[in-house]
Amino acid sequence: MRRRDFVQLAGLGAGAMMLPVSAFAKSVDPSRLLEPALDVIQKKRLADVALNASRSAGASYTDVRIGRYLNQFVITREDKVQNMVNTESFGTGIRVIANGTWGFASTNDVTEEGIAKAARQAVAIAKANSKFQTSPVELVPVKGYGEVSYKTPIKKNGFEVTIKDKADLLLNANARAMENGASYINNILFLVNEQKYFASSEGSYIDQDVHRTWPFFTVTAIDKESGQFKQRGSFSAPVGMGYEYLDGRAEDKIVGPAGVTLYNKSYDMVEDATMAAQQVKEILSAKSVEPGKYDLALEPSHLWLTIHESVGHPLELDRVLGYEANYAGTSFATLDKWETKKFNYGSKQVNFVADKTQVGSLGAVGWDDEGVKTKEWDLVKDGTLVNYQAIRDQAKIIGETESHGCCYADSWSSVQFQRMANVSLKAGKEQLTPEQLIGGIDKGVYIVKDGSFSIDQQRYNFQFGGQLFFEIKNGKIAGMLKDVAYQSNTQEFWNSCVQVCDSRDYRLNGSFFDGKGQPGQSSAVSHGSATTRFNGINVINTARSI
CATH class of the missing domain: 3.30.2290.10 (PmbA/TldD superfamily)
Known part of the structure; x- marks a missing residue:
């Protein structure tokens, strides 16, 4: 589910x-x-x-x-x-x-x-x-x-x-x-x-x-005159933490571009619900986006889902091999691409790691469900595909001498099998804030929080929406937008990545219920990133596309 x-x-x-x-x-x-x-x-x-x-x-x-x-x-x-x-x-x-x-x-x-x-x-x-x-x-x-x-x-x-x-x-x-x-x-x-x-x-x-x-909420606002309604979900993240996550410590709050309050390591539900109610009313009266090519500034609470679908899933080795196909498809990132050691998954700014040890993440454990000690390893390095996610009976296929430690079962009654690790985009090495990143964009859209999406059976062609959208004009936030979604394919999209903010902006988000297998199982997985810029992405108007 x-x-x-x-x-x-x-x-x-x-x-x-x-x-x-x-x-x-x-x-x-x-x-x-x-x-x-x-x-x-x-x-x-x-x-x-x-x-x-x-x-x-x-x-x-x-x-x-x-x-x-x-x-x-x-x-x-x-x-x-x-x-x-x-x-x-x-x-x-x-x-x-x-x-x-x-x-x-x-x-x-x-x-x-x-x-x-x-x-x-x-x-x-x-x-x-x-x-x-x-x-x-x-x-x-x-x-x-x-x-x-x-x-x-x-x-x-x-x-x-x-x-x-x-x-x-x-x-x-x-x-x-x-x-x-x-x-x-x-x-x-x-x-x-x-x-x-x-x-x-x-x-x-x-x-x-x-x-x-x-913790998760959905706020709905209805315009009674037009009959239209809009929703805004909470800015919380599912976490591998205890109830201390709900303490809402002031030092864990981030005021991002457009004055949006974001959260890291702890969460203030009351404040967020108040803000959500105010923002969802703004969405109703926001300007509808004009379709076209835009540079996108994607905030971590949004980008996690794009990472999950276009990187996390296609680099699961059982999907690559075709062992997993009926539930959400296989993968375009086939072994022949990896064997060349030259396959261009993204630009030089793109570095993806898989990690089952990151404190606070949903996937953090000491050992996986095959008794393998967990670790971090590279999937994409400087834009090049270098590895997959593999367990004990798969690792030899790609010349590994040990499992990656990403085997999991969601219950004692379920057989364990290969599941996605925490797959994250590494923060940029150069000092760069979200405000500075947006300051370099002439025509763009800043997107906060995940929304609806669609991706094909090989995890290649896709469309992603979001929850909050802000127009960027000449390096400044110019107001709220609505009806926004972007379309691309995995290789084209990650090759359009030109800037990644530094580690000060790095945050985790993720999914409590990542489905896979037959009979189906759910696992919990986090994905980290900093705010990231993508140039020349096709943006559509979802209201006009219906």
């Missing part, structure tokens, strides 16, 4: 049946979210049961994931709390190689008997599948880490904050939006805690405690 789909559904107050949680999740009392799970001694004992049972049944490799997945949703609309949902999902997934073939089974019977039975079932599935396997699975080596752990470095556990305090925050923001002219506001707070234990036949026993937080 994509983020915008979640927002639409949750905004309707659809409740627990419509929210993106595991089919095995059960509704629980909020106090249950703070109760301790199994300790590491119990988890290790159960994991060893699976490792021993699968080896006895004929497995040459086994990994075990014991997972407890906790979710909390608080959903409000205007002056009402529409719903509050707390869920817990607990079980074990066991993946094996037998006769050179993968097998997987899972169970919510987290007992020695239940786990042993699932382990034997995984081996039986692998042996049955081996009749159709044309070549054996080969894994690049990984170090056995022994008993290790990782925890998201949170300062405040959101599950420890009372429901009343959370609801009061959302309702206060709603009230401020309504006082400032909003017709409607839907407001959601989503908290996630993944308690994951991984063990493998290679000697790793890894305990991880991962937290994520996402």
